[in-house]
Amino acid sequence: MGRSPCCAKEGMNRGAWTAIEDKILTDYxxxxxxxxxxxxxxxxxxxxCGKSCRLRxxxxxxxxxxxxxxTHDEEDLIIRLxxxxxxxxxLIAGRLPGRTDNEIKNYWNTNIGKKLQNNGNSKTKSSxxxxxxPPSRARQDKDMDPDPDLEQKVLxxxxxxxxxxxxxxxxxxxxxxREIQPLKAVPSVTIHxxxxxxxxxxDEKIMEAPLPRFMDSEGNNLNNNDDDEENNNTNNELxxxxxxxxxxxxxxxxxxxxxxxxxxxxxxxxxVEEEDNTNGNVTTSEGGVRQQLASPVVSNxxxxxxxxxxNVSEDSLHEAEDFKSMSALMENEFDWL
DNA sequence: AACATAGTCAACCGCTGCTCA
DNA sequence: GTGAGCAGCGGTTGACTATGT
Numbered sequence: 001m002g003r004s005p006c007c008a009k010e011g012m013n014r015g016a017w018t019a020i021e022d023k024i025l026t027d028y029x030x031x032x033x034x035x036x037x038x039x040x041x042x043x044x045x046x047x048x049c050g051k052s053c054r055l056r057x058x059x060x061x062x063x064x065x066x067x068x069x070x071t072h073d074e075e076d077l078i079i080r081l082x083x084x085x086x087x088x089x090x091l092i093a094g095r096l097p098g099r100t101d102n103e104i105k106n107y108w109n110t111n112i113g114k115k116l117q118n119n120g121n122s123k124t125k126s127s128x129x130x131x132x133x134p135p136s137r138a139r140q141d142k143d144m145d146p147d148p149d150l151e152q153k154v155l156x157x158x159x160x161x162x163x164x165x166x167x168x169x170x171x172x173x174x175x176x177x178r179e180i181q182p183l184k185a186v187p188s189v190t191i192h193x194x195x196x197x198x199x200x201x202x203d204e205k206i207m208e209a210p211l212p213r214f215m216d217s218e219g220n221n222l223n224n225n226d227d228d229e230e231n232n233n234t235n236n237e238l239x240x241x242x243x244x245x246x247x248x249x250x251x252x253x254x255x256x257x258x259x260x261x262x263x264x265x266x267x268x269x270x271x272v273e274e275e276d277n278t279n280g281n282v283t284t285s286e287g288g289v290r291q292q293l294a295s296p297v298v299s300n301x302x303x304x305x306x307x308x309x310x311n312v313s314e315d316s317l318h319e320a321e322d323f324k325s326m327s328a329l330m331e332n333e334f335d336w337l
Numbered sequence: 338a339a340c341a342t343a344g345t346c347a348a349c350c351g352c353t354g355c356t357c358a
Numbered sequence: 359g360t361g362a363g364c365a366g367c368g369g370t371t372g373a374c375t376a377t378g379t
Contacts (some may be wrong), residue, residue: 014348015347015348015349016347016348016373016374017347017348029365035365036364037364037365037366038364038365039365049349050364051348051350052348052349052350053367054365054366055347055348055349056347056348058366059346059348060347061346065356087368087369088367088368089367089368090366090367090368100364101366101367101368102346102347102348105368105369106345106346106347107345107346109345109369110344110345110346250374253348255375
């Protein structure tokens with residue numbers, strides 16, 4: 001397409017994939033799994049470069065790809081995530097199950113971004129249709145303009161934007177305790193932008209941190225991962241939200257949540273510590289990132305996060321401080337998720 | 338009907354960062 | 359410490375399609 005091929009080899013197919021190529025690739029990956037993209041074409045008998053195979057699989061052939069239009073809720077989430085993450089399409093896609101980074105990127109560029117641009121122009125121009133340019137197409141009206149208030153939504157959600165730059169991780173598994181109980185208010189801490197590098201480090205650390213682990217009232221780890229299952233079969237796992245089914249209903253509920261008090265999202269016995277799977281012991285993670293997210297053992301125990309308790313240990317105070325950082329993040333950004 | 342224009346989206350490119358020897 | 363190999367990411371392109379004139 002106008003550029004020199006990335007894998008400049010004679011006889012390589014380029015451009016649109018054929019059904020046969022799709023089938024070969026799909027069959028190969030079903031048998032051998034993903035990865036080793038460079039060697040895949042040769043082994044599968046495809047005249048494509050590895051990159052192309054990877055892209056085709058990830059963006060089109062993967063079985064969990066979600067087809068169809070972006071829903072209102074997904075759009076809303078995209079806007080929020082973009083506000084938070086910027087053009088980190090893979091990150092955004094990681095939080096929209098079934099959607100690919102390419103799809104979201106295209107959607108943003110052709111819909112949301114454009115509308116934002118138009119909104120900017122509309123402040124200085126009159127109606128665009130009056131300028132002689134053709135009106136929007138019918139398909140566009142049907143498919144890409146599901147929310148007439150989108151511009152306003154975008155503007156509202158991008159107000160006070162604070163980008164977090166991170167690496168992409170899928171975030172679809174969270175376990176929540178059965179008994180959500182109130183937590184003491186955590187003082188807010190503002191993240192300042194004086195030093196971009198420091199802020200980036202901070203942001204990356206937070207985003208790279210593991211998802212919180214949740215405990216039930218007996219203190220059992222409720223995280224639903226394979227290791228836990230293997231090592232704790234007697235643990236009565238909660239199916240409740242074991243897997244986030246991020247369908248429209250989920251998004252509706254999520255986005256309609258009252259998140260005016262973000263700290264409340266960490267209410268209850270939220271224990272974010274790493275469990276030693278070999279012996280079942282819980283060990284606190286080392287390193288700033290994890291600690292910021294994970295260190296504090298937030299429980300109903302008054303020894304934690306009780307700033308009025310003069311007997312609070314130094315460690316507890318430190319933990320509380322760490323948790324404040326998370327709280328600050330949540331206060332600033334929790335509305336996106 | 339034919340042409341022009343604009344929108345969509347799959348695919349490509351080049352760069353970055355990670356891993357490993 | 360460093361360089362090669364590789365995977366992944368974001369920006370960009372262009373073929374295709376829908377719509378307006």
